[in-house]
Every structure is written in structure tokens, then in C-alpha cells.
Amino acid sequence: MVNIVGFILMAGIIITILILLSLLSSTNKDYPKTILIIFFTFTLFVNISAYASLHDLSILYTLTFIFDFSIVWLIGPLLLIYIRSLFEEKTVVVKSLVHFLPTILILLFVGFPLVASFLIPSFQPDYLSYLDSNQSIIIVLRDIYCIVYLSFAIKEFNAYKAHIKHAYSGLSGNDFSWIIRLLALCLAFIILDVILNVSELFLSSLPFHSGFLIICFIIVVTIYLGYFGIKQSTVLLPSFLMLKLEDQKPVRTVTFTHDKKIESFKSQFIEQLKKEKYYREEDLSLHKLAGYFEMTDKEVSVLLNKYIGLSFYDFINSLRIEEVKQKLVDPAYDHYTILSIAFDSGFNSKATFNRIFKKETGITPSRYQKINRHK
Numbered sequence: 001m002v003n004i005v006g007f008i009l010m011a012g013i014i015i016t017i018l019i020l021l022s023l024l025s026s027t028n029k030d031y032p033k034t035i036l037i038i039f040f041t042f043t044l045f046v047n048i049s050a051y052a053s054l055h056d057l058s059i060l061y062t063l064t065f066i067f068d069f070s071i072v073w074l075i076g077p078l079l080l081i082y083i084r085s086l087f088e089e090k091t092v093v094v095k096s097l098v099h100f101l102p103t104i105l106i107l108l109f110v111g112f113p114l115v116a117s118f119l120i121p122s123f124q125p126d127y128l129s130y131l132d133s134n135q136s137i138i139i140v141l142r143d144i145y146c147i148v149y150l151s152f153a154i155k156e157f158n159a160y161k162a163h164i165k166h167a168y169s170g171l172s173g174n175d176f177s178w179i180i181r182l183l184a185l186c187l188a189f190i191i192l193d194v195i196l197n198v199s200e201l202f203l204s205s206l207p208f209h210s211g212f213l214i215i216c217f218i219i220v221v222t223i224y225l226g227y228f229g230i231k232q233s234t235v236l237l238p239s240f241l242m243l244k245l246e247d248q249k250p251v252r253t254v255t256f257t258h259d260k261k262i263e264s265f266k267s268q269f270i271e272q273l274k275k276e277k278y279y280r281e282e283d284l285s286l287h288k289l290a291g292y293f294e295m296t297d298k299e300v301s302v303l304l305n306k307y308i309g310l311s312f313y314d315f316i317n318s319l320r321i322e323e324v325k326q327k328l329v330d331p332a333y334d335h336y337t338i339l340s341i342a343f344d345s346g347f348n349s350k351a352t353f354n355r356i357f358k359k360e361t362g363i364t365p366s367r368y369q370k371i372n373r374h375k
Helices: 002-024 031-054 058-087 090-119 126-133 135-164 173-202 210-229 259-276 286-292 297-308 312-328 338-344 350-361 365-372
Strands: none
Touching: 002 031, 002 210, 031 058, 031 210, 058 090, 058 135, 058 173, 058 210, 090 126, 126 135, 135 173, 173 210, 259 297, 286 297, 286 312, 297 312, 312 338, 312 350, 312 365, 338 350, 338 365, 350 365
């Protein structure tokens, strides 16, 4: 059993080092990557600490104990701030660092004193003895603390997901589904750890050490977050999108008192967009489109949502679908594949294109082409 656990821990150490090297060698170290570097540095030392404990390497264990002690206290706030860093400006993320305060206080008053007690046997404050005798209860409280933060992170992610369509034409909530799976994975492991630790309060022993479960959980999260997190780019959402549309103040360009004026403006806006074919740009964003029309992001957002009745994502993709439909039945495009037509019309994902096309038409692109070609 010791050999198996040792092998798993060594694999975790090697994987974490490789991920860290990949992050550190990246030329573009944006804020999400910085947070990932912090997370993987902690997980590396947690694995080393567990390996040192397994093989009775007392000096190494003492030096790395603080990482092992703090990782579960840290992971909830860290994942919350990581998710914010994907969608928010840096200033908002910096303000979120206050969430680390409880973890810092626990380190100052519990973590570091514990390390001091390892190094200086005579240093044994009474409250450390009390905490040691109630260790299972403390661990349960720690896990509950982590669960609360993960719940907040899930709630915030769902809010961001709901607003992605108002800012990006090539992204949807589905492109970030890995995040919700990551949070659900963390939540499931922590809940299981709570159950096991509560069981230890009433049972003399369990068939395995619950700490081993935490190590396995950390390794799984490391691999998952390393695979998806490193390639994930920042997706900034304009702050006004986090407000409900009905709560937004009127804006200069698109607030009209006369129906004919707004209808005229809408027609000109759509006509110009189709003429210039801005929707063909696969990376088209709300901010980019607003620049083409010398409008603000907020003005375009209100125009689309209040007066056209579609989110930015749905509006742009509806124009792309219309172009695809025209090309699918045009003999001039007979030598093009359906996917090349989709990409030429602005889509950047086969799965997204097929999903949106079927949603708009009720049938698949190939079926639509077969029915309508050369009518």
C-alpha cells in the first residue's frame, strides 16, 4: 500500500512540476495564469509534504507542512478569485484578495505556531493542545468553509455565464462548462471528506486514512485544471453587463421617444452591419462592434437587447446562419464543404455551428442543404 501511495504522490509531483514549467515559460502571464501558478506551487509542496510524511522524512515534512495545512483553507477562495479573473478587470480581482484574510489569520495563529512547535518542543501553547484534541471537528469546519466558498464560486460563474452572450459572438456558456465540472468535482470531494471526518467522530477507525483522499483529490484537480486552465484565455465582461437591463440608465445614442426614429436607426445599423459583414469575424466582440459604429459598448448592448430583442451572441450568430443558409443552396458553393462555409461565415467551432444551426432551423445543415439545394 505504501508503494502504491508513494507512486501516486511521485506522479502528482512530476505532473505539477511540468504544469508549473509550462506556466512559467509562457510569455503571456495574464492574471488567471498568475493565480494558477500560486495554486500549482501550493499543490507541489502539498504532494512533497505528503511524500515526506509517508517516508518519515521529518525535516522535509516540517518545511512543507504549512502548505499541507493550508491547502483546503485556500482552495475555495482561490478558485473563486480565479473564476473572477477570467471575466473581470484586474482591479476587481485585486479587491477580491480580501477573501484570503481568514486563511492568513488561520496560518498566523494556527499554522505557523504548529510549525514552531515542531521545531521547538518546549513551545506548546494551550490552545494548540485544545485544537489537537478536537482535530476532527476543526477539519469538518474547514471543509464546510471550503464548501461555502465553492458554492459562492458556482453562483458567480452562473452569473458570468448568463452574460457571456451579451459580449461575445464566438463564445457561449458551453465553452466554459469545464469550470462548472471543476467546481462540482471539488464540491463532491470536499463533501465526501466531511462525511468521512464526521464518521471518524463516531467510529474508532476507518478502513483508510481520509488524508489520502484529499491527496488524490488534489492530484485530480491539478491534472484537470492544468489541462483546461493553461489554455484558457481571459474573457473580460463589461461591468455594466452585470446589471439587469431594466436597471441600466438611459444612454445617449439609442434612447428615442419616437418609434419611427428607433426603427430607422435599427434598419441603418443592421444594413450597415450586413453590408460590411462584420459578423464574419470569428472573434467579434461587443466592444469591437461598438467601435465600428463609433458607439459605446453599453449603447450597442441596449440597442440589441431592448430594441432588437436579441443578445449580442444570438444576433450575430443569426446573421451568420442566414449567410450559411444562402451559401448552402447556392450552386456557386457546391464545391465547398459545409464546415468551410460555416467557418467562412464567422463560426470558429463545428460543434457550436451545428448546435446553433439546428436551433435556428430545426434540422441539421446537411439535411437543410439536401432539402433546399437547387430548388
